[in-house]
Amino acid sequence: MAVDRLIWKIILDFVTLCLLAFPLLAIQLWGTPYERGYFIDDESIRLPNKQESISEGLLAGVGFGFIVVAVILTEIIRDKRGSGIGEKFLNGSLIPGWIWESYVTIGVFTFGAACQQLVSNTTKYVIGRLRPHFYDVCRPEPNDSPLNLLGYIQDYNCTSGEAALIKEARLSFPSAHSSFAMYTAVFFIFYIQVKGKWRGSKLLRHAAQFSALLGAWYVGLSRVVEHKHHWSDVGAGFLIGATIAALVFIYVLKPKKYGLPGSWQDPPIPTNPLPRPALAR
Numbered sequence: 637m638a639v640d641r642l643i644w645k646i647i648l649d650f651v652t653l654c655l656l657a658f659p660l661l662a663i664q665l666w667g668t669p670y671e672r673g674y675f676i677d678d679e680s681i682r683l684p685n686k687q688e689s690i691s692e693g694l695l696a697g698v699g700f701g702f703i704v705v706a707v708i709l710t711e712i713i714r715d716k717r718g719s720g721i722g723e724k725f726l727n728g729s730l731i732p733g734w735i736w737e738s739y740v741t742i743g744v745f746t747f748g749a750a751c752q753q754l755v756s757n758t759t760k761y762v763i764g765r766l767r768p769h770f771y772d773v774c775r776p777e778p779n780d781s782p783l784n785l786l787g788y789i790q791d792y793n794c795t796s797g798e799a800a801l802i803k804e805a806r807l808s809f810p811s812a813h814s815s816f817a818m819y820t821a822v823f824f825i826f827y828i829q830v831k832g833k834w835r836g837s838k839l840l841r842h843a844a845q846f847s848a849l850l851g852a853w854y855v856g857l858s859r860v861v862e863h864k865h866h867w868s869d870v871g872a873g874f875l876i877g878a879t880i881a882a883l884v885f886i887y888v889l890k891p892k893k894y895g896l897p898g899s900w901q902d903p904p905i906p907t908n909p910l911p912r913p914a915l916a917r
Contacts, residue, residue: 642724649743656750663757669806670764673790674776683863685769685801690858695813699820702848703745706824710831711737719833741889745823748884752819755876756812765809768863773798773805811865814873817855821848822881830891852877 674681711734721733767773774794778784781791794802825845832841856870865873885891 646739649747653743653746653750656747656754660750660753660757663761667757667761669761669803672764672766672806673788673792674766674770676787676789680866681766681768681770683768683772685772686862686864688858688862688864690813690855692813695816695855699816700746700749703820703824704742707741707745707827708734708738710828711735711741714831741827744884744889747888748823748880749816749819751884752815752877752880753812755880756810756815756873759810760807760812763809764806765866765869767805767808768866770805773801808865809869809872810876811856811859811869811873813859814852814856814865814870815877817852818874818877819881820877821852822878823885824848826881826885826891827889 714737715732715734721737723730723733724736773796775796776789776792777795778789779791779793783790784792796802825848828841828845832844834840852874856874859865859870860867
């Protein structure tokens, strides 16, 4: 029965991830962003369009690869030191505990990444905020309409003819790049804080955590410098990513199952180890 439960767990995990992936794919393929208007004197959407240095594919590949390598190395080291969970039975065969722990951690990370992307992308299409390079991509021409009389242009046509770029130019808020980068960094920081116990150097773990955070910070700054997002888009993306990473790590991965107290600190040493005397009758 234990074997059956593990197999069913893997199947249900896979189905759950597919159910989360379908809305993401549907939004990308068939979603239409809200067509927001603009003010004639709005200079924040008149910046030139630049080539992005960090594409979605590159960011996803580096982020997932970073987490996979970090988790596998950490679990192997823990297993060698005798801190792992021991072997597991799967379909009548023994598998090392570090493989199962790696599967659980990477699976939870993937689940959280899907949730983070779903929140970010849904918000993008509902809000429809114009990117800083909207004018350069759209080349809007206002129509002779009473909707435009007050200076807020609601009825206009894009004359550039590049439908894909125009659609992307309406998806500024929030920054999905920043959200995923911060989600990856915060998840890694929490994971290493709980499971990366190195006796050789106290600062090594924290240097790795800071490096991950700095990488996420750079991704967000690059989106502003390359005119892909407003600074508030990046800030909202950071907030979404960090929040979902904390919630997923604490309530889905559940670090307490590793035998650590809720504060993730070593238990205090009792000041009086002697037993209390029994009360006299």
